Amino acid sequence: MQWQLLAAQLINGIALGSTYALIALGYTMVYGIIRLINFAHGDIFMLGAYFGLIAISSYNLSLIPAMIISMCLAALVGITLDRIAYRPLRQSPRITVLITAIGASLLIQSLAQLIFGADYRSFPAKAIPIKIIRLGSIIITNRQIIIFGTAILLMILLHLIVNYTKLGKAMRAVSMDKEAAQLMGINVDRVIAFTFAVGSALAAAAGILVGILYNSVDPYMGTLPGLKAFVAAVLGGIGIIPGAVFGGFFMGIAENMVVAFGSSTYRDAVAFAVLILVLLIKPSGLLGKRVQEKV
Amino acid sequence: MAANELLRISTLSVSFGGLKAISNVDMTVYEGELVGLIGPNGAGKTTLFNALTGLCRPTSGEIVFSGKNLSKKSAHYISRQGITRTFQNIRLFKSLSALDNLRIACHQNMSYTFLGGILKTKNASRQEEEAEKQAWAMLEIMGLSQYAHERSVNLSYGNQRKLEIARALVTKPRLLLLDEPAAGMNPAETQELLHLIRSLRSDFGVTIILIEHDMNLVMNLCERIFVLDYGVLIAEGSVEEIRSNEQVIQAYLGADV
Amino acid sequence: MTKRNIVVTALLAGFYLLVQLLAAKRVLLPYDLQILGLICINIMLAVSLNLINGFTGQFSIGHAGFFGIGAYASAYLTVVHDVPFLIALCAGAVFAAVIGIVIGLPALRLQGDYLAIATLGFGEIIRVVILNIPQVGGARGFSGISRATSFGHTYLFMILTVLIIKNFISSYHGRACIAVREDELASETLGINTTFYKVSAFTLGAFFAGLAGGLFSHYMGYINPAANQIGFLKSIDILIMVVLGGLGSITGSIGAAIFLTLIPELLRGLAEYRMIVYPIILILIMLFRPAGLLGGKELSWDALSRFYQRFAGKRQKQRVTGDGSE
Structure with missing residues (x-):
């Protein structure tokens, strides 16, 4: 039955897409605020998965405390990364910072490999015993629902933080005009650090969710989802928060549709094809505005 | 200097989104002239230069340079036809x-x-x-x-x-566009620049259009002056004509004169 | 031919003969020879990427894709169609160059980090496409390639690559590329067709990367579509060489390629730390010397002698006047 396959892949796509959306949010916030493609973001996502894995398997925590701890640790990593690698380069050409970000990404990956080992580790099944829910002939697992629900919850939380807290407002101010924000007495470096913290925490949550979804964690798991989430951010218009959410779901669903109707070996190429199409047709993203260089 | 027509701009408009930076400008410049282009900030002077050098696309109108239509041409092509420029912000x-x-x-x-x-x-x-x-x-x-x-x-x-x-x-341009060459110069440097620009014209036989805020420099140097205001050409003529033009005084020179 | 050219040619030929002699005497083992060949291939990659990133200022992080195209296309020709090695090698490079044009024309409309990301995307697409061609082994890799590349080949092609790119850079075409890097708009107003030069540099870079790829696949006799062979990680490897040596310095790229190819061999025992040391080097360079070790400068006899004269002159003056001011 073709349509059941379609439905199953759609549900898979939504679950996967919600994790992409979480990662994309970090990309988009950091880009919005310091115009940096934070290549290491995908690796913080990976670290988040490991932190969660260790908290659950070694310390016997249940999912929610494990996720909170992992998010806090990842936020610390994000702040440290910004402090050590990016902050000294605030006045440098963007390419310099981009290369640094690539370096940071490789470094985190290699360190993770050294510390956690290069092998795949599976997420403890006891964290969420799998349950199957049938809706007519469509099958949904409880894990998919948990992933989607958690992601949505975090997005709502982010929305509240960005729109209704003082730091969130400062964040928006800095992303519009750094100098002006500074003149208004906003501590820009603190706001940037906060942005890294929030973005990294969301990525860590996504890391755990992906770990649950695929039941595996390894030091390189951040690279591809990181790139795909970045594409999602670009697709929605980088720097635009709802754009990242939209892009994330789009990417997740598109990828699973390719698996359903095409070849699974091409699933990773989808992201890049989308990226290139977007960049060539509407570089500012689907929800973005065009800016022109002033002569 | 009853010479050949070098540049003719007719009903040239440039808009960015809804904003009309230049609307329906007509201008003719003759071979060997030294022409001033003045106007308050934001009048569209640099935009006119950008359109002339192909750095931005005219929305409508024509630019004919030495018999060739350059309206939709790329910047490097236009440069090769003999128009080049300097920039306001070097x-x-x-x-x-x-x-x-x-x-x-x-x-x-x-x-x-x-x-x-x-x-x-x-x-x-x-x-x-x-x-x-x-x-x-x-x-x-x-x-x-x-x-x-x-x-x-x-x-x-x-x-x-x-x-x-x-x-x-x-x-080796035939038409040189200078965008505020005296900006940020002290009076001595400005004076030197004035002599330099004069000698450029005689030594290289180049036609020059000059955007400048330094009224002394423009009035001393240029034979003819065009005045832009809000993207519209409000006056053109000799130095004397511009000095006594009511509209220009109102729009631009204001209390200075 | 000037005197200097004769000296340089003699030195280059002398080095080649020395290597052959040492190899014949078994002082250099086949493995050492292989490392030397890899150095040459890496020099080709670094110098060709420097043309794009350093001289023309178009930031590409998908260079390994062209390397992969050259490697696979030439191997496909020699293995499946029995095409003679040198012809296949050139065909692979030309094919890489053609793909370079196809990718460059749309992508080079983008700037800065967007261009970087687009080239990364194109590079990965190339890799995934290769991965899905069963005729070249798919994910298992392409084996059974004749080992037609000798050290001599890599050495010769490396010299040719460096020479061609060096001469290109010092021609007015190369200066146009540098002008594009410095200020695209100003270049246009001087009559420089910036799109043409961006695509040209990109294509030329792709060509030499393709050439390097063909040499590589016929050197190892095997190639696989992993990320560290023809994908993102390989691109980063090349990028590190260019950045370490200095954007816009050919001699810098050569030095960095030699150094970074040798270092894992010298630090055998520390192999697992290599991937930690590399990124740290990268970050430190960006933090403290973002223009790379040589900046945009070239290491040459002139520069060395100028440096020596200045140094010596300074010392002499110091002796006379008692202070170092000039």
Whole structure:
């Protein structure tokens, strides 16, 4: 039955897409605020998965405390990364910072490999015993629902933080005009650090969710989802928060549709094809505005 | 100077989104003229230069230069037809030496192929020597020889302006657009610039359009003046005519006169 | 031929003969020879990427894709169609160059980090496409390639690559590329067709990367579509060489390629730390010397002698006047 396959892949796509959306949010916030493609973001996502894995398997925590701890640790990593690698380069050409970000990404990956080992580790099944829910002939697992629900919850939380807290407002101010924000007495470096913290925490949550979804964690798991989430951010218009959410779901669903109707070996190429199409047709993203260089 | 028509702009408009930066401008410039383009900030002067040099697309209207329609042409093509410019905010090749800035500008005087360059053919070497000579000669004319090997960003402000003019001249233009060449100069430098621009015209036979806020300079230097205000050409004429033009006084000179 | 050219040619030929002699005497083992060949291939990659990133200022992080195209296309020709090695090698490079044009034309409209990301995307697409061609082994890799590349080949092609790119850079075409890097708009107003030069540099870079790829696949006799062979990680490897040596310095790229190819061999025992040391080097360079070790400068006899004269001159003056001011 073709349509059941379609439905199953759609549900898979939504679950996967919600994790992409979480990662994309970090990309988009950091880009919005310091115009940096934070290549290491995908690796913080990976670290988040490991932190969660260790908290659950070694310390016997249940999912929610494990996720909170992992998010806090990842936020610390994000702040440290910004402090050590990016902050000294605030006045440098963007390419310099981009290369640094690539370096940071490789470094985190290699360190993770050294510390956690290069092998795949599976997420403890006891964290969420799998349950199957049938809706007519469509099958949904409880894990998919948990992933989607958690992601949505975090997005709502982010929305509240960005729109209704003082730091969130400062964040928006800095992303519009750094100098002006500074003149208004906003501590820009603190706001940037906060942005890294929030973005990294969301990525860590996504890391755990992906770990649950695929039941595996390894030091390189951040690279591809990181790139795909970045594409999602670009697709929605980088720097635009709802754009990242939209892009994330789009990417997740598109990828699973390719698996359903095409070849699974091409699933990773989808992201890049989308990226290139977007960049060539509407570089500012689907929800973005065009800016022109002033002569 | 009853000479040939060099540049004719007719009903030229440029808009950005909904904003009309220039609307329906008509302008004619004759061979060998030294023309001023003035107007308050945001009047669309630089936008007009951008349209003339192909850096932004006219929304409508025509630019005819020496019989050729340049309205929809690319910037490098327009440069090759003989229009070049300087920039309000100096755009030198900052990390390169003064000499290299000029050698790069010799681009359109050279013609050997990729292969010629890779094999260093006789023809290529000859052209390279020629370009180097041209570059040095121009440095000499501008009095910049002693800075030949200095990184251009390290030159004084006035010398950077001069180097940018030199760079434009190396392309052997027939029409040179100077965008606020005296901005940021002290009175002595401005005076020197005035003489320089005059001699450029006589020595190189180049037609010049000048955007400038320094009224003294414009009134002393230019034979004819065009006045833009809110993207509309509100007056054109001789220095005297502009001085006494009611509309100009209202729009621009205001209390100064 | 000038005196200097004769000296340089003699030195280069002398080095080649020395290597052959040492190899014949078994002082250099086949493995050492292989490392030397890899150095040459890496020099080709670094110098060709420097043309794009350093001289023309178009930031590409998908260079390994062209390397992969050259490697696979030439191997496909020699293995499946029995095409003679040198012809296949050139065909692979030309094919890489053609793909370079196809990718460059749309991508080079983008700037800065967007261009970087687009080239990364194109590079990965190339890899995934290769991965999905069963005729070249798919994910298992392409084996059974004749080991037609000798050290001599890599050495010769490396010299040719460096020479061609060096001469290109010092021609007015090369200066146009540098002008594009410095200020695209200003270049246009000087009559430089910036799109043409961006695509040209990109294509030329792709060509030499393709050439390097063909040499590589016929050197190892095997190639696989992993990320560290023809994908993102390989691109980063090349990028590190260019950045370490200095954007816009050919001699810098050569030095960095030699150094970074040798270092894992010298630090055998520390192999697992290599991937930690590399990124740290990268970050430190960006933090403290973002222009790379040589900046945009070239290491040459002239520069060395100038440096020596200045140094010696300074010392002499110091002796006379008692202070170092000039």
